[in-house]
Amino acid sequence: MTPTSQAHAQPVLIVGSMAFDDLELPSENAKDVVGGAATYAAYAASLFAPVRIVAVVGRDFPDSELNELTRRGVDVTGVERKEGKTFRWAGRYAQNLQSRTTLDTQLNVFADFKPRLPEAFRDSPYLLLGNIQPALQLEVLEQARAPKLVAADTMNFWISGERATLGRVLSRVDLLVINDEEARQLAEEHNIKRAAQAILKLGPKRVIIKRGEFGAMLFDEHGIFFAPAYPLENEIDPTGAGDTFAGALMGHLASQHAIDGGTLRRALMTATAVASFCVEGVGTRRTRSLSRADVAGRLEELRSLVHFTS
Amino acid sequence: MTPTSQAHAQPVLIVGSMAFDDLELPSENAKDVVGGAATYAAYAASLFAPVRIVAVVGRDFPDSELNELTRRGVDVTGVERKEGKTFRWAGRYAQNLQSRTTLDTQLNVFADFKPRLPEAFRDSPYLLLGNIQPALQLEVLEQARAPKLVAADTMNFWISGERATLGRVLSRVDLLVINDEEARQLAEEHNIKRAAQAILKLGPKRVIIKRGEFGAMLFDEHGIFFAPAYPLENEIDPTGAGDTFAGALMGHLASQHAIDGGTLRRALMTATAVASFCVEGVGTRRTRSLSRADVAGRLEELRSLVHFTS
Numbered sequence: 202m203t204p205t206s207q208a209h210a211q212p213v214l215i216v217g218s219m220a221f222d223d224l225e226l227p228s229e230n231a232k233d234v235v236g237g238a239a240t241y242a243a244y245a246a247s248l249f250a251p252v253r254i255v256a257v258v259g260r261d262f263p264d265s266e267l268n269e270l271t272r273r274g275v276d277v278t279g280v281e282r283k284e285g286k287t288f289r290w291a292g293r294y295a296q297n298l299q300s301r302t303t304l305d306t307q308l309n310v311f312a313d314f315k316p317r318l319p320e321a322f323r324d325s326p327y328l329l330l331g332n333i334q335p336a337l338q339l340e341v342l343e344q345a346r347a348p349k350l351v352a353a354d355t356m357n358f359w360i361s362g363e364r365a366t367l368g369r370v371l372s373r374v375d376l377l378v379i380n381d382e383e384a385r386q387l388a389e390e391h392n393i394k395r396a397a398q399a400i401l402k403l404g405p406k407r408v409i410i411k412r413g414e415f416g417a418m419l420f421d422e423h424g425i426f427f428a429p430a431y432p433l434e435n436e437i438d439p440t441g442a443g444d445t446f447a448g449a450l451m452g453h454l455a456s457q458h459a460i461d462g463g464t465l466r467r468a469l470m471t472a473t474a475v476a477s478f479c480v481e482g483v484g485t486r487r488t489r490s491l492s493r494a495d496v497a498g499r500l501e502e503l504r505s506l507v508h509f510t511s
Numbered sequence: 512m513t514p515t516s517q518a519h520a521q522p523v524l525i526v527g528s529m530a531f532d533d534l535e536l537p538s539e540n541a542k543d544v545v546g547g548a549a550t551y552a553a554y555a556a557s558l559f560a561p562v563r564i565v566a567v568v569g570r571d572f573p574d575s576e577l578n579e580l581t582r583r584g585v586d587v588t589g590v591e592r593k594e595g596k597t598f599r600w601a602g603r604y605a606q607n608l609q610s611r612t613t614l615d616t617q618l619n620v621f622a623d624f625k626p627r628l629p630e631a632f633r634d635s636p637y638l639l640l641g642n643i644q645p646a647l648q649l650e651v652l653e654q655a656r657a658p659k660l661v662a663a664d665t666m667n668f669w670i671s672g673e674r675a676t677l678g679r680v681l682s683r684v685d686l687l688v689i690n691d692e693e694a695r696q697l698a699e700e701h702n703i704k705r706a707a708q709a710i711l712k713l714g715p716k717r718v719i720i721k722r723g724e725f726g727a728m729l730f731d732e733h734g735i736f737f738a739p740a741y742p743l744e745n746e747i748d749p750t751g752a753g754d755t756f757a758g759a760l761m762g763h764l765a766s767q768h769a770i771d772g773g774t775l776r777r778a779l780m781t782a783t784a785v786a787s788f789c790v791e792g793v794g795t796r797r798t799r800s801l802s803r804a805d806v807a808g809r810l811e812e813l814r815s816l817v818h819f820t821s
Contacts, residue, residue: 296701297701297702299701391606391607391609392607392743392744392746393724393742394742394743394744395744412725414703415722415725415726416725416726416739418742424815425742425816426816426817426818426819427739427742427816427817428817429726429737429739429817432703432704432728432735432737433702433704434702434704434705436702463819463820466818466819467819467820467821469819470819500821504819504821505734506735506736506737507736507737507738507739507817508736508776509736509773509776509777509779509780509814510773510777511777511810511814
């Protein structure tokens with residue numbers, strides 16, 4: 202990405218985890234892979250817009266990584282470096298990559314994460330609340346000033362354990378981006394269309410339900426839009442694909458100065474394209490190598506995938 | 512359907528089971544539901560083209576059902592009525608309709624099914640080989656004279672137990688229509704794109720992989736086409752949806768006098784639309800009530816579901 206491609210885009214503020222992952226993949230064992238939702242989302246969003254991160258890392262987090270993000274137009278002044286170690290997750294994927302087992306989770310400095318938005322970040326028009334404790338998502342919302350679009354992620358743990366607080370978050374969110382199991386759990390409804398309708402009643406004006414290799418669906422006042430997943434031949438590492446999707450989505454929207462239905466549909470397709478690349482490499486490796494032309498090419502393939510004439 | 516809507520369509524020959532199903536559904540228990548792959552496929556195909564069935568039923572199969580099929584332009588002279596009882600299947604669906612358990616299978620007269628094509632059926636240009644023993648599928652092919660398009664279904668039982676014979680069928684089939692688990696088993700490959708490529712090497716020029724609520728994919732020389740499933744709000748009974756899909760697909764193709772890439776894509780969308788209706792009622796109930804306008808309306812909804820502009 203050249204800085205010029207982001208010249209007219211508005212900034213995206215991303216709040217979430219930065220981490221080290223130890224990944225047992227079918228193709229290789231990869232240790233100390235730089236990950237975390239905010240990292241994945243930031244690399245993806247930076248393809249389209251200037252990005253700001255609020256996160257916490259330990260002494261062991263490499264300066265080189267923060268420098269690389271900076272080089273890509275990511276403002277890392279909101280990344281707090283604390284005494285101690287960075288959040289670490291270890292997991293093993295099934296041979297077909299359809300499921301994974303957590304082998305180890307060490308929250309480390311992430312256990313006491315208190316998101317603090319630098320003054321210069323408070324007016325960020327696009328705000329992505331990564332999957333953190335709902336109470337912390339609320340604290341971010343308290344610090345933000347009139348964001349144009351607030352998107353949020355969450356997870357099963359908060360849906361079952363922090364439903365009331367999560368409800369307060371949802372009432373202030375424009376766009377919820379979650380996977381299908383989370384949607385079903387949140388709505389207490391298996392049917393995905395009825396689940397989406399129930400979620401919209403909780404506050405968000407729009408909900409995007411991610412279904413992995415089966416695509417993603419947008420439910421908004423215009424109805425339903427379906428973005429098919431790109432049929433990958435060589436899946437390497439699905440870690441962070443959902444965060445990459447959310448980051449690309451917000452980055453694309455921030456580059457368009459619009460959040461109407463048509464723009465959202467294009468954003469969803471763009472997010473699908475970028476997330477498909479993420480799975481083709483370990484960690485953020487493939488996403489980092491992307492050019493806008495790569496994304497445009499895959500977008501064309503996605504268009505052809507669903508194109509038919511009457 | 513009025514006869515005129517089929518006036519220019521070519522005939523579709525369907526070979527497969529006709530049965531009684533006892534269904535334990537979340538919404539109701541339904542006994543003696545007329546089903547079977549050939550029945551579902553015939554009702555669907557008859558929306559678009561004249562249909563011919565080759566099947567076997569027992570003394571207990573109602574004349575009224577054969578008369579109803581006849582009224583819809585289905586030639587049932589190839590339905591052999593034998594001493595004994597009709598094939599019967601009983602199953603229980605999970606509350607979310609995502610899985611089902613077979614409670615009972617009684618092959619009855621279907622155990623000795625020997626498909627015999629009446630002379631007038633042998634020149635049928637469109638031939639759908641339902642999920643029967645591969646050796647019987649071969650016998651049908653021996654009796655058919657230069658069909659324009661042969662489509663086939665199969666199942667796990669034949670893939671594991673009759674692989675060699677199934678291979679001979681596949682080498683003579685233009686279009687294989689199977690679900691994703693069958694595709695993976697047949698190709699011995701989890702990745703769906705690589706599985707499809709492996710299947711194309713076994714003979715079929717095209718393969719359609721059905722993924723239930725996640726849509727269907729066509730793999731042919733033009734690449735990949737993805738038809739999203741219609742997001743249903745009230746799923747009642749998924750029984751026969753796959754057969755309805757295959758029947759509608761063949762019926763649409765037979766009505767178009769063409770099997771080029773564009774026609775196949777439209778056929779896939781049409782089949783998706785008709786199959787979605789099937790799930791909205793018990794057995795063939797909803798499919799029987801369909802008008803062409805219903806199908807066209809749902810097709811428009813499917814188009815809008817994946818429509819975006821660049």
